[in-house]
Amino acid sequence: MIAHSVDDPLYYLHNFRQVLLWVESRYADLLDEQESAFIRTFAELAQPAQALLVRMVMRKGELFRSDRLEYTEIGDTAQALQPLMALGWVCEPAALSLEQLFHLLRKDELAAGFAEHLEKPRAAKHELLQQLQALALAPRPLAEWFGCVSVRIVQWCLQPLCDRIRLLFFGNLYQDWSEFVLADMGVLRFEKVPFSADSRALQQRSEVDQAIALHQCVERLEQGEAPATILTTLASLHVDNAWLARRHARLLFAVGQQCERLGDWDQALSVYARSSHAQARIRQVRVLERSERWAQAHMLALKLAAAPANPLEVQALERMLPRLARKLGGPPQPRRRPAPLQLIELELPREQAALGVEEAVRQHLAQAGGQVHYVENTLFNSLFGLLCWEAIFAPVPGAFFNPFQAAPQDLHDSDFQQRRTAYFAACLGRLDDDSHRQAIVECFTAKQGLQSPFVFWSMLSQALLEQALACLPAAHLKQCFLRLLQDIRNNRTGMPDLIQFWPEQQCYRMVEVKGPGDRLQDNQLRWLQFCAEHGLPVAVCHVRWSAA
Template identity: 55%
Template sequence: MSTSPLDNPFYYLENFRQVLSWIGQRYDDLLDDEERRFIEDFARLPQPAQALLVRMVMRKGLLFRASKLTYAEIGDARQAAVPLLECGWVDGQPHLDLQALFGLLRKDELSLCFKTHGVKRAEKKADLLERLRPLHEHIQPLDQWFAGFDEVVFALQVMPLCDRLRLLYFGNLYQEWSEFVLADLGIYRYEKVEFSAESRGISQREDIDICLHLHSCREALDQALNEREQLDELASRALAIRTDNPWLAMRRGKLLFRIGQQAERLQQWPLALSVYAQSSYPGARVRRIRVLERSEQYAEAMTLLQQAQALPENDEETQHLLRIHPRLQRKLGHGAVRKRSTRTVKRLDVSVTPLPDYSVERLIQLHLAEEGSEVHYVENALINSLFGLLCWPAVFAPLPGAFFHPFHSAPSDLYSPDFYQRRAALFDECLTQLDDKRYLEVMRSTYVNKFGLQSPFVFWGTLTPTLLEQALHCLPAQHLKRWFSRLLQDIKANRTGMPDLIQFYPEQRSYRMIEVKGPGDRLQDNQLRWLDFCAEHEMPVVVCYVQWAEEVTIAKSGYDSVPVGDAGGYDSSESAGPAA
């Protein structure tokens, strides 16, 4: 994709051609006759016809007024559409129902079309539709709806086929055709991943049908937010899906998890329990425990909780279980749970004067820098970036289902529970370099050779050469290894919640991290888990609580401690909201 749209008005067509070529080369054995014929016939069309089809495919909907398809590089849309009409990819006289007609015509045009019905100027378009609906339940072409109206409507006929091709290219159906255009603009640069038949996430024709079925179920879920009967039927459809493809099995698990969340909102406890029990998606087990508790099945909830405590899926689940356990104990009449001993981190109280356009983190950065040390506002960027530099080969390993096309900024399975397990040997090899000084050269080399390439971990805008060198000088390799290992336990949960600031003491080759909390702010769950982890491994970290100088009579600046071991506070597992 070498030509910029600034130079080539058909840039979108050039991209589409290359996508079809990629699909033909990579998935020829999975294509059916109709898809192969489409790819071959598309190449034979005149350029204006190709461009018009792509424009329609990339727009929303399936019905288009010819007068609205105005593109300078295409010219007359009616003329460009002739080859598309001849091959049946576009219908030039589609039968329209009243709803479709109203979607195409303006209010003034509808007034002329239905002038015998006494359309009032003040009557809203939606009200007119409802008034006319019982009188016009038939479907017919536009010229029969509106005689003498000089307009042509095109109906796109190949969208299901194009959706299947889009699925093969992106590996999903939530990304639109227009997204790959950004690569052509030169805005982003991507790692070159080695593709092979073995690295395909979709390896048989049946996988395409299953993926389309899953997508259809997800769309139906979005439309059935408060329909109990529809949710029951949808759950049955999802539970009936069977696949040996790990990539698709994870998608099925996520769909069941979301159906369970919706069942909870509607207080359909048996349905929620049924789908959660068959979902492998992270968090499904703790949701089952909460549903059992809310439906007063306390003994069953305690049994499942004890099973989860014996083998928790991640730190987040452990945190939820610690909060649920005391409630279940009380409800079962077992008495209070012996309180778990808590770890603490240092607390620093500081009062500062607010400044316009300065966040509280920036103010504390300036305040601490006055001590003569190097202080950086890094939040999640530094540890993630160092991990990304060291583990670059493992992150971009071409495993099945990880990469579908050349423009991935991250593996498709980045947040899957088995992301690490599938690459364990590769990641372990990378982390072993922290046992000697090899990691220093690896990180520096990756920084230079991969600079600017899209990565799910490396924050190029934050990780300056100076920050990189200070980090490599002051951060012990043992601490890096512990951070990276924890990150790999649960990428989705553990890549956030890290302290806001890092303070380097180059002469001592030491550091400390500072989590900043402004007036009224509180520690969040993922932050508590990170602080607890640092306290457990005796890593230098403090929580800085800030007050505005004019709000206190005595400026307080000193140390205390903050309990973090039990990650106290509200029970976030109460929420059945959508997972991120």
């Protein structure tokens, strides 16, 4: 499958053809008769008609002015439209609402056409619309609105069909066609993941329809529809597919958040209880607290604290439990004393502030010896990505939909590791027999430049890699990688800014840098406490600038 350069004026058409070929070859058994016929018929169209169709698919909306469909590489638009209209894929709309008309026509065209109805014809366009909306004018054909406009309006009629094709290719509907063709796929290189029938996320036609229904619910929620009506729709969807079940859980969590915003506490509790989202349990405690049901909130918090699901729950509960105990009239509750952190207090010349606080500290520490690098979240993520490359790009169902994915679709799902247990066991096992260094170096060489959700190629030099592998103990790497896998979305950030290596002694230190007035964020605090608890050398450096 070859992506075409955007230097080719028909790059978008070539890529769209590849999408259709890919979907037809991978999902032929899931396509309905209309979709299969569309793919066949599209291939038989003349190139100008194909190109014009793709241009309309890529643009927002379904209604277009014909004079705004002029493209040099297509040529005569009217001629290109003819076969599309003969097929019924494009038509002239039977009726246009006033709002649609205002979206399509220019202000001067509207002012001339509605001159007899406007009290203030020179007002702004949105004010003209307000004047006419008061008349409650019914939708009608363009010719019946007024005959003085020479423009032709056409409607693209197969958007739902193309949305289903887009879903099968991308695995979602938040990526659009323009994102696909502008992804510089001729420049970016991707891992070649084996695609088998078993690795497909969707195995039945009904699951395609369910995926579309879930996406429509998301859109309805974003547009402000009442949670109750969305929950009614969700109740009619019987989702057995694991990939869809995860999306169902995320949608339930979003509905619960909307219920919270509306102050519908009971509904929010009910929805969160049905969601397997990683934060759903802690939100239940929060809802009980916000609705002043202190005893229930305290009881649930104690239950969760006995078996927390993730570090975020631990951190949240450490703050909630003392607060809830006070609400119930109990004595002040001592908070868990965090492990002590090594502190570095630095006063640096004010002129170094122009370097940035991290670079100023890096240069200062380098003067004391060792090799100091600004890595923040890049180094440990990159080492993890190289060691666990095989696991990350494993062809598990629902992970990869097309050959142009930089990351598996379920990367941030709570069962990401569980679905690849054997793969991760093999990769992390190399840290136990000291074969991880060779594995990382070989992957660094073999996969150089391929897209990865973890590897930062631009910062991972050969020298930095060699220093890291020489100085970072395998046991420390394993602890960090296991923590990363617990919650990839939240744990892949918050790592210390700097790392200092002493290659001769084969040791290291991480340093989190804070300038004047800067404070540690929650994700940084969690990483620092993790390092302190597991014996990873880390320090927090507070910087102030000298007055001189």
